[in-house]
Each structure stands twice: as C-alpha cells, then as structure tokens.
Amino acid sequence: MTIVNFLIYFLIMVGIYALLAMSLNLQVGYAGLINFGQVVFFCIGAYTSSLLATKTGLPLLFCFLLAMIVSGFFGYVMSIPTKSLKSDYWAIATLAAAEVFRLVALNEGWLTGGPFGVMSIPQPLRFLFSMENYPLFYLFLVTLCVIIVFFALALITDSPFGRDLKAIREEEDLCLSLGKNTRKLKLEAMVVGGMVGGLAGALFAHYVTFISPENFWPIETFLLWAMIIVGGRGNHAGAILGAALIQIFNVSTRFIGEYVSLGSDSMASLRMVIIGFLIIIFVSYRPEGIIKEKKKVYDPRNIR
Amino acid sequence: MRKIAFIIAIAFVLSLVIGLNPTEAKEPVKIGILCPITGTQAVMSEDLLTGFKLAQEEINDAGGILGRPVKLIVEDTETRPAAGMDAARKLIEVDKVKIISGGFSSGVALPIAKYCQEHKILAVFQPPTSPLFRHVGSYIFLTNVLDNYKGKVIADFAVQDSGKTRFATMFMNNAFGKALMDETLKNLQKNGAQVVSKVVYELNKVDYKAELQRLFSKKPEAIIATFYAKEGLVTAKQAYEMGMLDVNKVPWYVPEMTSSFASAIKKIPNVLEGIKGLNPLPPGALFMEKFKKKMGREPITAYAAMNYDALVMIAMAANFANSVDPTKVRDALWKIDDWYRGQSTGGDKRFDKDGMQGYGKYAKVIIRNGKIVPYKK
Known part of the structure; x- marks a missing residue:
C-alpha cells in the first residue's frame, strides 16, 4: 500500500494505453485512416480473452493469441464494407461499428453477461506470485508487450509496406496510379491495428479482472486521439509519449487539487476542460505533436 | 556579527513557526469518498457530497473518531470505470485510506469493491444496487436496499x-x-x-x-x-x-x-x-432540517441521506471498536447497526449476513x- 504500488498500477495503465495509441497511430499516423472507433478493438480483445478464459478454461496464452486474432479479423470485417470510403466517411463508419459492438456486448447477455459484465477473470501465472509482487510481474509483462509491439511495428512501417501506407496518407490517387492496391493496403493496416488493439484489451481485462460494456464508451477513443495528437503522429515513440503524458495529466490533477485552493471536486470538472484546451493548443500551434515525424530521404539508387 | 544576528533572527522565526504548530491537534482519520462529480450522474454530486459533509461536521463536533477529527478525501469517478479505478487506487495507495465510501453506479463500484476486498479495505457503498455486490466479500457493505x-x-x-x-x-x-x-x-x-x-x-x-x-x-x-x-x-x-x-x-x-x-x-x-x-x-426530519440549513433547499435525492448514514455508522463502529483498523471496524459495524437509527430508507439500517440492507422499506x-x-x- 505505498506510492510504489500506485506507480506500478499507473505504469501498467500507461503501457496498455500506449499499445492502443500505437495501434491507432498505425492507422491514423501512417495510413491516414481516421478511426473514431478504435475502442472496438480494445473491447473485442477484452471480451474474447476473458470469455475464453472464464467459459472454456483455455490456457491464457491461447486466450491472448485468440483475442489478437479475433480482433484483427474484426479489423478485416470492418474494412470490407468501408474500404472504398473517403476519410471522413470512414470515420463515421468506424464510430458506428464500435457502438454496434458495444451494444451487442450489452444485449447478448447469454454470452457476455450483458450489463453485469464478466467477473472473476483469471490472471496469467497468478499462482507463482504473492499479492504484493504480482503487479510487478504484470508490469513486466505489459512492458514486454509494448517493447515487442514497438519493434514489430517499426519493422513493418520501415518496410515497403509502411512506405505504401504513407503514400496513401499523402495522396491516395497518386498511390493508385503507381499500381498499388490501396484497398488491400488499408485492409492490412486495419488488421495489424486490430491485433495490437486486441492485445491491449486482453491485457486490460486480465489485469482488472472485471469488464463490463461501460468500459468501452466512445470517450475512450477520444482519449486515445488526444494521446496521438499530443505525442505526435506518424511515429511510434510519439504514441507512447502521448499515452504517458495524457495519463500523467489525468492522474496528476488528482494530486494538484490538494495544493491548489480549488478542492478536488472543482479540479475534477477542470480536468476535462484542460484536456480540451490541450487538444486545441496542439492542433493550432503544433499539429505535428511533440515528437515530429522524421522525414526520410531515400537514395534513389537504393530504391528498386 | 551581522551573520550571527542573521542566524539568531532565523532561529527566532523558526521557533515561532514551530511554536505555532499546535501540538495537541491529532492526526485526522482519513476516509476516502468516491463521487461522480463529472459524467452522466453528475447532477446529484452536490447533494451526495453534502450528505457526507453534514455527517463529517456532526462527527467532528462530537469529538471525532477516537478523539481524532475526520478528514474526507473526495475523488471523482467521472461515472467511468477506468477513472473510478484511478480514483480508488489513488485513495488507497497514495493517501493510504483504509475506509472508503460513496461509489454510486454499479459498473464503476464493482471492480473497486473487488479490489477493496482483496486488500482488506472497508467499503461502505451507497446506491450501487447490482445483486453481484452480495457475493464480493465481507469487507463490502451497502447502505441502499438491493433492487x-x-x-x-x-x-x-x-x-x-x-x-x-x-x-x-x-x-x-x-x-x-x-x-x-x-x-x-x-x-x-x-x-x-x-x-x-x-x-x-x-x-x-x-x-x-x-x-x-x-x-x-x-x-x-x-x-x-x-x-x-x-x-x-x-x-x-x-x-x-x-x-x-x-x-x-x-x-x-x-x-x-x-x-x-x-x-x-x-x-x-x-x-x-x-x-x-x-x-x-424520505430522509429523516433531522437530516432534512440540517440539509436545508446548509444548502437553503431540499435535497433532490434520498441518496444524500444514505451517505450521511454511511459516514455516521463508520464513525460509530470505529469508536465502538476503539480502533480505525478496517477489520475491527467491519466487525463493529455488525454490532452497531442494531442500535443506529438512520436518516435514510426508513431508519432501519441493519445489515443482513452479506452486509447488504435487508430490511428497508419503501x-x-x-x-x-x-x-x-x-x-x-
């Protein structure tokens, strides 16, 4: 029960949000796909993994993997009807898809527990650790996932595939004229994004051990947007930095309240106002975010 | 010489400051309050907090808990489970609160209740009324009647x-x-x-x-x-x-x-x-009178009185147990609930075997x- 425990909890949440932000960043920052329904991957990952674990008793490693696969598959399904849409319509369609899924989770009580949610979700390797040490292990697990995802995504975005995604973001028609199959590329970006989002969802569910549809309101998506707007689009480090900053901000206002004469009840309302301000300031004065996307100059002799 | 004078002056000021520190004031008993200050349930937050504050004033006027004043640390749940968990963790791990009250919506309060149970933190929640609360464990109490x-x-x-x-x-x-x-x-x-x-x-x-x-x-x-x-x-x-x-x-x-x-x-x-x-x-006449005096209006929700009851019962139990240890306060809650005449749900605040309100009337x-x-x- 010390501040260290709070720090560990805080870092775990930063890690989970960082995964979600990286996933969103791949779609928005690289491929230019305005996804307003990012929370759906989080939701699917969390539900898939926790339902498999509680209902079938499958080993948790498989639950995590299946959560990623199902979530990635949903990214694929979501982009089939929407793949020919332009960015703003894409945004509306994704927002709707996320709400549809949340409503399914809320109403199909026989499967998801409906509004009561899923309780008593088992935790990976829980029996190996004492109650005090377990969060530390979980922090290690989340950090490991963040590092692996970071390098995996870096590998993907540095490959020709990543360059193609950026080309779609900059000028889709040009990309088409070069003979690239932009629909397929977008679809692949959604699948990869979905898998990373699903992983974050599974990590979240097995950490808090209780999920309900209330966890997946659209507001979560917009917090993620705030993270990548502040951190910087088009690079993975920016997404992680943004996740950490918004989370620090969210939590620190709880502490400042005691020293400022406002009292914690006024601080609570102020928090939302300040996050809104932060977004406006960044969008108007530093639209590229804190970490600017690196401009890469390619040597024409090396490009085949 | 000037240097020595300077040091003496500083020492004098310091001694004044230290002297001003009232040595007899005891460390307050901290109680964590979770309240939906923003979000969809925010309309009621002022009333909900007033319920706690009225009880706090009354307890402190009557000598506090074991002679120590009660200090409320209020955190916002934003009516959002993730934010509610942030709030509860901050209260328990940073402020080192051992007793929590408030809560409000079931989706927000359930994961918190589970966390409290695991870490032996006493939680006396009000309105969350999902039947799942019954089975969380022995550290969880409700002051509202289950649905x-x-x-x-x-x-x-x-x-x-x-x-x-x-x-x-x-x-x-x-x-x-x-x-x-x-x-x-x-x-x-x-x-x-x-x-x-x-x-x-x-x-x-x-x-x-x-x-x-x-x-x-x-x-x-x-x-x-x-x-x-x-x-x-x-x-x-x-x-x-x-x-x-x-x-x-x-x-x-x-x-x-x-x-x-x-x-x-x-x-x-x-x-x-x-x-x-x-x-x-409706809340008891005593509560209504106090509320009107403080706020100049009637409460919009009967839940305010449940918060008042929650805090008063916690204080009574702690005084009865002669301790602020959550386990001892919990055990004492079972004893004082028989004598306490509450200001909400008709006054009968007896807990059933799971710490739920079993005898309320409508x-x-x-x-x-x-x-x-x-x-x-």
Missing part, C-alpha cells in the same frame, strides 16, 4: 392495487435496470400475472416512440416502468402525446418515482397525474396535482 427487494415490492403492489393480470414492463439496459427487471418479472409470475411485453431501452436517446409502441403492442392492462430523469421526461411526453398515459384505462407503476420523473414533474406535471409507484422513504406514492404524495387505497 431484488424492490422488484418484489413493486410487483406485489402493482398486482394487488390494480387487480389486473396482463402486464407490460419497460426498464433501462444497465445493471440497475436489468437486476430490477429480473426480480420484477419473477414476482409478477408468482402473483399469477402474465407479462405480455418486456421492453428494454437504451439510455440517452431523444426518442422513445418505438419502445412505447412495443410496450403497448399486445394490449397490456397495466404497465411497470422505470427511468432516469432525462429519459423520464422524454418518455412521459411522448407517451402522453400517443395517448398512453390514461391511467384510468391502463395504470402505470414506477419503482423509482422521484428519480424517474425528477425533470418531468417540473416541466410537464399535468401529464403525470395518477401515476403510482414507490419511493425510498413509500407507496401517487402523483396528484403535480406533486408526489403518499398513496392510500
């Missing part, structure tokens, strides 16, 4: 009062509505009534015509429905326009009268005429001339 009980009361009341057998029901789709609905349906059946249509609606919509049409599609003889303030206003207005609020033909029974029609009764009182239902028993009410008044047949 299961209310479901039985409204079903018995509706069947006996109306004498009808064909019912239609309408509940919101969340943990609160679902729990209440399940219990209501079960008890309607027990009473030999038939439920011809069960409507479940989503919150925050601007139009409930489709739901109302489904509610009336199979010609029910009586309705049982519950709302929150916003949905109650829209539904009442639309039901009236569609000719569905003729209570002489088809009577309506509402399990939560005040919170269902908090807005409607101000804006369209005439259309609600004759709707019957239940209310938590007031039967009816809307007459735009006011909610006690109902007698």
